Amino acid sequence: MSNPLVVDIHTHVYPPAYIEMLRARKKVPYIHDPSDGGPPRLIILASDDDSSIPVDERGRPVDSSYSDIKVKLDFMQKHGIDCSVISLANPWLDFVGEEQASEWAQKINDDLDSTCTQVNTTVSQTQSARLPRLFAFGTLPLGAPGPEAIADELHRIKTLRHMRGVIMGTTGRGHGLDDPGLDPVWKALEDTQLMLFLHPHYGLPDEAFGGPEVVRRYGHVLPLALGFPLETTIAVTRMYLSGVFDRFPKLQILLAHSGGTLPFLAGRIESCIAHERTFKVNGGTVQGPQRGIWDVLKTNIYLDAVVYGTAGMKAAVEASGGTTDRLLFGTDHPFFPPLSDEDEQWTSVVTNYKAINKTFEKDGDAVAGVLGGNAIRILNLK
Amino acid sequence: MSNPLVVDIHTHVYPPAYIEMLRARKKVPYIHDPSDGGPPRLIILASDDDSSIPVDERGRPVDSSYSDIKVKLDFMQKHGIDCSVISLANPWLDFVGEEQASEWAQKINDDLDSTCTQVNTTVSQTQSARLPRLFAFGTLPLGAPGPEAIADELHRIKTLRHMRGVIMGTTGRGHGLDDPGLDPVWKALEDTQLMLFLHPHYGLPDEAFGGPEVVRRYGHVLPLALGFPLETTIAVTRMYLSGVFDRFPKLQILLAHSGGTLPFLAGRIESCIAHERTFKVNGGTVQGPQRGIWDVLKTNIYLDAVVYGTAGMKAAVEASGGTTDRLLFGTDHPFFPPLSDEDEQWTSVVTNYKAINKTFEKDGDAVAGVLGGNAIRILNLK
Secondary structure (H helix, E strand, C coil), X not given: CCCCCCEEXXXXXXXXXXXXXXXXXXXXXXXXXXXXXXXCEXXXXXXXXXXXXXXXXXXXXXXXXXXXXXXXXXXHHHCCCCEEEXXXXXXXXXXXXXXXXXXXXXXXXXXXXXXXXXHHHHHHHHCCCCCCCEEEEEECCCCCCCHHHHHHHHHHHHCCCCEEEEEECCCCCCCCCCCHHHHHHHHHHHHHCCEEEECCCCCCCHHHHCCHHHHHHCCCHHHHHHHHHHHHHHHHHHHHHCCHHHHCCCCCEEEHHHHCCHHHHHHHHHHHHHCCXXXXXXXXXXXXXXXXXXXXXXXXXEEECCCCCHHHHXXXXXXCCCCCCCEECCCCECCCCCCCCCCCCCHHHHHHHHHHHHHCCCCHHHHHHHXXXXXXXXXXXX | CCCCCCEEEEEEECCHHHHHXXXXXXXXXXXXXXXXXXXXXXXXXXXXXXXXCCHHHCCEECCHHHCCHHHHHHHHHHCCCCEEEEEECCCCCCCCCCCCHHHHHHHHHHHHHHHHHHXXXXXXXXXXXXXXXXXXXXXXXXXXXXXXXXXXXXXXXXCCCCEEEEEECCCCCCCXXXXXXXXXXXXXXXXXXXXXXECCCCCCCHHHHCCHHHHHHCCCHHHXXXXXXXXXXXXXXXXXXXCHHHHCCCCCEEEHHHHCCHHHHHHHHHHHHHCCCCEHHHCCCECCCCCCHHHHHHHCEEEECCCCCHHHHHHHHHHCCCCCCCEXXXXXXXXXXXXXXXXXXXHHHHHHHHHHHHHCCCCHHHHHHHHHHHHHHHHCCC
């Protein structure tokens, strides 16, 4: 078998205009240029905006990998990635108020689509590419005055050549994803059949880990390793419990980091629902979800393969109904770069490649599907 | 093959003396006898102690299944369970202050051991039991003035005939399980080679789910289905990150609910550590864990099989190093009872039986191991 096509569906950018917007801000999220001339610091997590840390050292250094598409293309080449579906990185436009939300969403979406056009045109003229190099997930004006503006942008995104879906965080319009006010957004997603890429940003409150001192003790490990996946799990569970998948059975949702922890906890969620006295089915007064969680996982949910090991991968496959058809390779670039400056492949990426190969070693079709075939088919990447 | 022996290692009791202690209290945890003569209400979760709920309706009804060992034995018979390793249910003695902690721990532990003796003696005289009916995990006086008193009780527990370990929550002496003040406890656990059964109780702060109104909207589903497993995961991750398993490499820990979410997230934890600038190995100043998380999972950690589905089960096996030898059947009795009064087998138990049989259907030895053989071997149940 020839080398399978590799598609990265979890890879982020901050377009230059977005970077400049962050640079003009003084509260989270913002970019600060240190007085010693060192690399700019990106401060997007509330926990990094800590007055006990000198402002020149807060957050993480941000380099050209965040906004220069050439760096992304180099990264793709180095790691054997044929095609990337780029998306704005967190926190997207969550913090942009109603006056400017729609304008910024249009600007970012047009910018991303135009970047795809430029790169794909150049590549097709100079190289024998097996696939267009770039597609994109758009971003939504969640701060717009009403959900209709969000739905409008979804319909506009659908008309852009390289858009295949939208990325969204877990807060929706500020009240979580079980907010009935989001129904027009779910409706527009169904109507356009755009993929919703659900991604964490806010993690869990420090108190969940034992307070800010405990969190700081271990750097970013607790918020990133545990907080992020739980945030995703909570968000999609609230959607599910509130009946979103009953009302909008055609939603297509891609969950970051293999669903956070949803594949592992789906059974426990199902059991807790079956034993919940509040729910009507058990004699209570509250309408619980009508569809089973395993049905939703098999029908509405796709999982990326950014799970760093065979244990998570096996749960992801099993939760998808025992099929590898809903699992999609990703890198999380430009996050988790090597900590040294060595010119090697990124450990974070190699770990996920290895996990895929080891999990499906006896099944070349499965490997090819997870690495790229599934994404090409599901997102129509041509 | 004859029917495999079935051992339930996750099954709780509140001895009558403990029930009476709760009944004398007016704040969480407590038991309230409704004025209408209905069944007593057990209020152990802070979220259930809600002044907007009439006191007669708070928490859950508590019946004889919580403290009458005959009810436990009937439950065992109905579900084909040969042997149970009983443990005090949450919140154990976490709330008992230093004056009384050791006294209560001794009382509970002697009581549990004596219950085992009585039942096993009666059974051996009247039935052809293939195994003693009962063993127990003890409880610790975590509120004692110093860790030495906790270590002393561990050594005393070791001398009791039916004790095979201790159950513990996630707060330790109030500062979490990465508290260096717990080192004498870890040392005593190593010296006695008693199993530590780590179990959640406190869940996550309501804010993690979007606030108390969101939590109430779905009954107990969010705290129990997601909060409990994350609490366990956070606790054991803090132990790991602080080097407990480096300093005490012979610890044996059984994690409730198949590790919370640890099997699924172990890869992400490993990756976040490899990319954490704080840790010395990456040029930082903080000593990170020396042993790999997969090594700890294969060497120090056992998982119960209370995970309600094949997806979690497969991750649990894979995280255990691809072996079923570290996975142990449990029921969580008397929690998650049927909501109707039908005289059927409990759904919560049947779900876990089915998950085990489906996951390992082609491997009778694996099924027999998970159902009972592993527990008999690991806990020396004879």
